[in-house]
Each structure stands twice: as structure tokens, then as C-alpha cells.
Amino acid sequence: MQHPSGNRTIKFILYTNKDFSTINDTINFSLTIRNHEHTVAFDSALTSIRIKDIPGPSNKWTFTKTVPNDGTILSAGFLYSIKNVGNSWFLDTVGVNQKMKTIEYPFQ
Template sequence: MKQHQTTLTLGILCVIFSVAILCCKKDATPEQPRLIRYILYTKQDFSAEHDTIRFRIYMATKAKTLFDSGIVPMTISAVPDQQHQLVFEKKVPFGYEKEKLKVGFIYDIDNVGESWYLDSCLVGEATKTVEYSFK
């Protein structure tokens, strides 16, 4: 009977010890979301330019496009100056916190073609600002 009590006591202590370890284990701190801030403006006078321009906000890893979203088409003359700049913020999608990113603007001008302004957001950069002065 004494051996049975000892075995039972050891079993209960093992359960209590295991529960205590599980309860005291700290949860891994979740990664803070990275933020990409896109800023678009011009310092030039395009008031005579009436071709349509279509800007897109872009974010990608080496292997996958994460975000590619168009801004409302406008005439080149409507691209705002620095005092009226367009500002967009986009969080990096979950699962890509530790990836180097390509971020920036892609734009297409009617009857001219496509061009871009791209930068990189390195691993560990919590906030990246992509500021593009359209020329």
C-alpha cells in the first residue's frame, strides 16, 4: 500500500509539475506588422500635360506580388504638388515579416508606356517610406 501511495504521489507531482511548466511558458511574441508608407507628388509644373497617367502601389517579395493596387487614373497635370501629396499606408501581410520587399510605384502614361519607381524594404525595417517626386 505504501508503494502504491508513493507511486500515486509521484504521478500527481509529475502532473502538477508539467502543468506548471506549461502555464509558465511564455508565448512567443508575435511579429510586429511592418508598415509601408507611400508618398506621391511632383515638384514640376505639368499644367500643360493632359495625357492620362495610372499609378499603382506595389509591394512584392522576390517570388510573389503581395500588393498591386491602382490609384484613380488622372491627367498628368492633376498629379499633386508636395503640399497636397497623396499618402497611402499598407501593412505587410502576415507571414512576410521577415522578407526583403520591393516596394514603390508603377505607372503607365497613355501612348507613352510603363515606368516605375521602386525601392527595397529590408528585413528588420518596421516602417518604410517610399517617397516619389514624379518627374
């Protein structure tokens, strides 16, 4: 079996459509890209901010990461934790033959 060659590019977009202007709780966002073996291809903390400071649709945060195509399906997306609340995530799949994937997350 021949593995695909080249790279895959994943574009992450984060924003909210909700009005969180009164919520001062801290939220920590991270980006993740993993393969089926749970090997981290990319894992990066973004920032700690107050929920009310998550950007709206006109100020979306956009991050792009290119990773080698190792011939596996990837799981990629956002991990986040809210102090005194818990952890959650928004993940999507990147197929073996997908050269470009956009993961857009309107935080709610």
C-alpha cells in the first residue's frame, strides 16, 4: 500500500455569534491535530481569555497549520476548558486524501 505524499493544511477559525458580554469566566483554548494512534501531530495552547472577549464574526481568529501527510485520518479542532466548569472540545475529521480542511467553530 502506498501512502499519500505531500502535506495537509488545516485552517482553524474561532469566533462566537452569542453575546457573552457579562461573562467574566476564564476560558483556555488549544488547537489539536492527532492521528488514529493518538500521536500528536500538532498541539498548541492559544490563550487564556475571558469568555466575554471571544471575538465576534467580524473579528474571527484564524490559524493555519500544515502537517505532513502520514497516510492516516486525522482528528483536528479546538480543545477548551472553563475554570470551575470543565473541559470540552470541537473536533472534525481530516481524510487521508484531503489536502486542505477548514474547521470553523462558532463558540456557544
